Amino acid sequence: MNLLGTIHYSALFAAAYLVFLVLLAANVSRLRIQHKVSLGEGGNRDLRHAIRAHANSVEHGAPFMVALLAADFVKVSDPWILWLAVAFGAARVLHAAGMFDVGFNFRRVGAGLTLVVELALAGVIVGGV
Template sequence: MPNTFSMEISAIYMALCGILLVLLAAQVVRGRWQYRVGIGDGDNRNLNRLIRVHGNAAEYLPMALLLLLAVENTLGAAWPVHALGSLLVISRLLHAFGLGKSAGSSLPRFLGTAGTWAVMLVSAGIVLAHSF
Protein backbone atom coordinates (compact mmCIF):
# COMPACT_ATOMS: atom_id res chain seq x y z
CA MET A 1 0.00 0.00 0.00
CA PRO A 2 1.47 3.40 -0.93
CA ASN A 3 2.28 5.85 1.86
CA THR A 4 1.10 8.95 0.00
CA PHE A 5 -2.20 9.96 -1.51
CA SER A 6 -2.25 9.99 -5.29
CA MET A 7 -4.83 10.87 -7.89
CA GLU A 8 -2.58 11.56 -10.88
CA ILE A 9 -4.01 8.70 -12.92
CA SER A 10 -7.61 8.65 -11.73
CA ALA A 11 -7.77 12.42 -12.30
CA ILE A 12 -7.42 11.73 -16.04
CA TYR A 13 -10.56 9.59 -15.96
CA MET A 14 -12.36 12.09 -13.72
CA ALA A 15 -11.67 14.77 -16.32
CA LEU A 16 -12.80 12.58 -19.23
CA CYS A 17 -15.99 11.62 -17.40
CA GLY A 18 -16.58 15.26 -16.46
CA ILE A 19 -16.40 16.21 -20.14
CA LEU A 20 -18.80 13.37 -20.97
CA LEU A 21 -21.29 14.62 -18.36
CA VAL A 22 -21.17 18.14 -19.78
CA LEU A 23 -21.73 16.82 -23.31
CA LEU A 24 -24.69 14.75 -22.13
CA ALA A 25 -26.09 17.76 -20.25
CA ALA A 26 -25.74 19.85 -23.42
CA GLN A 27 -27.86 17.26 -25.26
CA VAL A 28 -30.57 17.69 -22.61
CA VAL A 29 -30.46 21.48 -23.01
CA ARG A 30 -30.63 21.16 -26.79
CA GLY A 31 -33.61 18.82 -26.39
CA ARG A 32 -35.35 21.26 -24.06
CA TRP A 33 -34.94 24.02 -26.64
CA GLN A 34 -36.06 21.77 -29.49
CA TYR A 35 -39.17 20.50 -27.69
CA ARG A 36 -39.80 23.75 -25.77
CA VAL A 37 -39.84 22.11 -22.36
CA GLY A 38 -38.42 24.10 -19.46
CA ILE A 39 -38.65 21.48 -16.72
CA GLY A 40 -39.35 17.78 -16.67
CA ASP A 41 -39.81 16.00 -19.96
CA GLY A 42 -43.16 17.41 -21.07
CA ASP A 43 -44.29 13.82 -21.76
CA ASN A 44 -41.84 13.81 -24.68
CA ARG A 45 -40.25 10.37 -25.06
CA ASN A 46 -37.18 11.72 -26.88
CA LEU A 47 -36.49 14.34 -24.22
CA ASN A 48 -37.09 11.78 -21.48
CA ARG A 49 -34.47 9.52 -23.05
CA LEU A 50 -31.93 12.37 -23.24
CA ILE A 51 -32.60 13.16 -19.58
CA ARG A 52 -32.12 9.50 -18.60
CA VAL A 53 -28.88 9.17 -20.59
CA HIS A 54 -27.45 12.08 -18.62
CA GLY A 55 -29.05 10.99 -15.35
CA ASN A 56 -27.74 7.45 -15.60
CA ALA A 57 -24.19 8.70 -16.11
CA ALA A 58 -24.60 11.15 -13.22
CA GLU A 59 -25.82 8.31 -11.00
CA TYR A 60 -23.04 5.83 -11.72
CA LEU A 61 -19.95 7.94 -12.37
CA PRO A 62 -19.38 9.40 -8.89
CA MET A 63 -19.12 6.03 -7.14
CA ALA A 64 -17.19 4.43 -10.01
CA LEU A 65 -14.66 7.28 -9.95
CA LEU A 66 -14.33 7.18 -6.16
CA LEU A 67 -13.63 3.45 -6.37
CA LEU A 68 -11.07 4.10 -9.12
CA LEU A 69 -9.36 6.64 -6.88
CA ALA A 70 -9.37 4.11 -4.05
CA VAL A 71 -7.75 1.52 -6.33
CA GLU A 72 -5.02 3.98 -7.26
CA ASN A 73 -4.27 4.62 -3.61
CA THR A 74 -4.59 0.99 -2.55
CA LEU A 75 -2.39 -0.61 -5.20
CA GLY A 76 0.05 2.11 -6.12
CA ALA A 77 0.33 0.56 -9.60
CA ALA A 78 -0.61 2.45 -12.75
CA TRP A 79 -1.79 -0.27 -15.12
CA PRO A 80 -4.86 -1.46 -13.14
CA VAL A 81 -6.06 2.13 -12.76
CA HIS A 82 -5.62 2.79 -16.48
CA ALA A 83 -7.33 -0.49 -17.37
CA LEU A 84 -10.32 0.17 -15.10
CA GLY A 85 -10.51 3.87 -16.03
CA SER A 86 -10.42 3.11 -19.75
CA LEU A 87 -13.10 0.45 -19.37
CA LEU A 88 -15.24 2.92 -17.42
CA VAL A 89 -15.01 5.65 -20.06
CA ILE A 90 -15.64 3.22 -22.93
CA SER A 91 -18.55 1.66 -21.04
CA ARG A 92 -20.20 4.99 -20.33
CA LEU A 93 -19.81 6.03 -23.98
CA LEU A 94 -21.37 2.74 -25.11
CA HIS A 95 -24.23 3.12 -22.66
CA ALA A 96 -24.91 6.71 -23.71
CA PHE A 97 -24.87 5.73 -27.38
CA GLY A 98 -27.10 2.69 -26.87
CA LEU A 99 -29.69 4.38 -24.67
CA GLY A 100 -29.53 7.54 -26.77
CA LYS A 101 -30.59 5.60 -29.86
CA SER A 102 -33.37 3.53 -28.28
CA ALA A 103 -35.15 3.18 -24.97
CA GLY A 104 -35.21 -0.57 -25.57
CA SER A 105 -32.40 -2.99 -25.01
CA SER A 106 -29.38 -2.82 -27.28
CA LEU A 107 -25.90 -4.33 -27.37
CA PRO A 108 -24.11 -1.00 -26.67
CA ARG A 109 -26.41 -0.31 -23.72
CA PHE A 110 -25.90 -3.82 -22.33
CA LEU A 111 -22.11 -3.67 -22.76
CA GLY A 112 -22.02 -0.20 -21.22
CA THR A 113 -23.94 -1.35 -18.17
CA ALA A 114 -21.94 -4.56 -17.81
CA GLY A 115 -18.64 -2.69 -18.17
CA THR A 116 -19.62 -0.06 -15.62
CA TRP A 117 -20.70 -2.69 -13.11
CA ALA A 118 -17.53 -4.69 -13.75
CA VAL A 119 -15.36 -1.64 -13.04
CA MET A 120 -17.23 -0.99 -9.82
CA LEU A 121 -17.19 -4.60 -8.62
CA VAL A 122 -13.54 -5.22 -9.51
CA SER A 123 -12.51 -1.93 -7.92
CA ALA A 124 -14.47 -2.68 -4.75
CA GLY A 125 -12.97 -6.17 -4.67
CA ILE A 126 -9.42 -4.83 -5.01
CA VAL A 127 -9.93 -2.30 -2.25
CA LEU A 128 -11.53 -4.84 0.09
CA ALA A 129 -8.90 -7.50 -0.64
CA HIS A 130 -6.11 -5.09 0.21
CA SER A 131 -7.83 -3.72 3.31
CA PHE A 132 -7.50 -6.87 5.41
Protein backbone atom coordinates in the same frame (compact mmCIF):
# COMPACT_ATOMS: atom_id res chain seq x y z
CA MET B 1 4.94 3.81 -13.04
CA ASN B 2 2.71 6.71 -13.97
CA LEU B 3 3.42 7.61 -17.58
CA LEU B 4 1.96 11.07 -17.11
CA GLY B 5 4.45 12.25 -14.52
CA THR B 6 2.72 14.02 -11.64
CA ILE B 7 -0.86 13.69 -12.95
CA HIS B 8 -2.55 10.59 -11.58
CA TYR B 9 -4.64 8.48 -13.93
CA SER B 10 -7.59 8.73 -11.55
CA ALA B 11 -7.54 12.54 -11.69
CA LEU B 12 -7.10 12.56 -15.46
CA PHE B 13 -9.99 10.15 -15.91
CA ALA B 14 -12.19 12.16 -13.52
CA ALA B 15 -11.58 15.23 -15.69
CA ALA B 16 -12.33 13.30 -18.90
CA TYR B 17 -15.51 11.82 -17.42
CA LEU B 18 -16.60 15.28 -16.32
CA VAL B 19 -16.32 16.43 -19.95
CA PHE B 20 -18.50 13.44 -20.96
CA LEU B 21 -21.11 14.46 -18.36
CA VAL B 22 -21.06 18.06 -19.58
CA LEU B 23 -21.69 16.86 -23.14
CA LEU B 24 -24.65 14.76 -21.98
CA ALA B 25 -26.01 17.72 -19.97
CA ALA B 26 -25.59 20.04 -22.95
CA ASN B 27 -27.60 17.59 -25.04
CA VAL B 28 -30.41 17.70 -22.47
CA SER B 29 -30.33 21.52 -22.55
CA ARG B 30 -30.34 21.54 -26.35
CA LEU B 31 -33.41 19.30 -26.44
CA ARG B 32 -35.18 21.34 -23.74
CA ILE B 33 -34.68 24.50 -25.81
CA GLN B 34 -35.64 22.79 -29.06
CA HIS B 35 -38.86 21.34 -27.62
CA LYS B 36 -39.60 24.26 -25.26
CA VAL B 37 -39.68 22.05 -22.15
CA SER B 38 -38.61 23.62 -18.86
CA LEU B 39 -39.14 20.76 -16.39
CA GLY B 40 -39.48 17.03 -16.90
CA GLU B 41 -39.51 15.64 -20.40
CA GLY B 42 -42.82 17.07 -21.60
CA GLY B 43 -43.79 13.73 -23.13
CA ASN B 44 -40.87 13.93 -25.56
CA ARG B 45 -39.17 10.56 -26.04
CA ASP B 46 -35.81 11.98 -27.16
CA LEU B 47 -35.65 14.33 -24.19
CA ARG B 48 -36.63 11.53 -21.80
CA HIS B 49 -33.81 9.35 -23.14
CA ALA B 50 -31.30 12.20 -22.96
CA ILE B 51 -32.27 12.90 -19.34
CA ARG B 52 -31.91 9.23 -18.42
CA ALA B 53 -28.57 8.90 -20.25
CA HIS B 54 -27.22 11.86 -18.29
CA ALA B 55 -28.73 10.82 -14.95
CA ASN B 56 -27.58 7.22 -15.27
CA SER B 57 -24.06 8.37 -16.11
CA VAL B 58 -24.04 10.54 -12.98
CA GLU B 59 -25.49 7.71 -10.85
CA HIS B 60 -22.66 5.38 -11.80
CA GLY B 61 -19.93 7.93 -12.43
CA ALA B 62 -19.93 9.66 -9.05
CA PRO B 63 -19.34 6.55 -6.92
CA PHE B 64 -16.89 5.17 -9.49
CA MET B 65 -14.79 8.35 -9.33
CA VAL B 66 -14.72 8.24 -5.54
CA ALA B 67 -13.69 4.58 -5.64
CA LEU B 68 -11.08 5.28 -8.33
CA LEU B 69 -9.56 8.01 -6.16
CA ALA B 70 -9.66 5.59 -3.21
CA ALA B 71 -7.80 3.04 -5.35
CA ASP B 72 -5.16 5.66 -6.02
CA PHE B 73 -5.02 6.50 -2.31
CA VAL B 74 -4.39 2.87 -1.27
CA LYS B 75 -1.73 2.58 -3.97
CA VAL B 76 -3.47 0.26 -6.43
CA SER B 77 -1.04 -0.04 -9.33
CA ASP B 78 -1.37 2.46 -12.17
CA PRO B 79 -2.06 -0.16 -14.86
CA TRP B 80 -5.10 -1.38 -12.91
CA ILE B 81 -6.38 2.16 -12.44
CA LEU B 82 -5.78 2.98 -16.10
CA TRP B 83 -7.48 -0.09 -17.53
CA LEU B 84 -10.43 0.01 -15.15
CA ALA B 85 -10.95 3.69 -15.94
CA VAL B 86 -10.77 3.08 -19.69
CA ALA B 87 -13.14 0.10 -19.45
CA PHE B 88 -15.58 2.13 -17.35
CA GLY B 89 -15.46 5.03 -19.79
CA ALA B 90 -16.08 2.71 -22.73
CA ALA B 91 -18.95 1.04 -20.88
CA ARG B 92 -20.60 4.37 -20.15
CA VAL B 93 -20.22 5.56 -23.76
CA LEU B 94 -21.78 2.30 -24.98
CA HIS B 95 -24.65 2.66 -22.52
CA ALA B 96 -25.29 6.28 -23.48
CA ALA B 97 -25.18 5.39 -27.19
CA GLY B 98 -27.74 2.67 -26.53
CA MET B 99 -30.01 5.23 -24.91
CA PHE B 100 -29.94 7.27 -28.13
CA ASP B 101 -31.30 4.56 -30.44
CA VAL B 102 -27.90 3.31 -31.61
CA GLY B 103 -29.09 -0.08 -30.46
CA PHE B 104 -30.41 -1.77 -27.37
CA ASN B 105 -27.45 -4.16 -27.37
CA PHE B 106 -25.09 -1.21 -26.86
CA ARG B 107 -27.09 -0.25 -23.79
CA ARG B 108 -27.16 -3.82 -22.50
CA VAL B 109 -23.43 -4.39 -23.04
CA GLY B 110 -22.62 -0.99 -21.55
CA ALA B 111 -24.72 -1.67 -18.45
CA GLY B 112 -23.23 -5.13 -17.95
CA LEU B 113 -19.67 -3.95 -18.46
CA THR B 114 -20.27 -1.07 -16.05
CA LEU B 115 -21.28 -3.48 -13.30
CA VAL B 116 -18.34 -5.80 -13.96
CA VAL B 117 -15.85 -2.92 -13.88
CA GLU B 118 -17.39 -1.50 -10.69
CA LEU B 119 -17.04 -4.89 -8.99
CA ALA B 120 -13.49 -5.28 -10.31
CA LEU B 121 -12.56 -1.87 -8.91
CA ALA B 122 -13.98 -2.84 -5.52
CA GLY B 123 -11.95 -6.04 -5.69
CA VAL B 124 -8.64 -4.35 -6.48
CA ILE B 125 -9.18 -1.79 -3.71
CA VAL B 126 -9.80 -4.52 -1.14
CA GLY B 127 -7.16 -6.81 -2.62
CA GLY B 128 -4.58 -4.06 -2.87
CA VAL B 129 -3.39 -5.08 -6.33
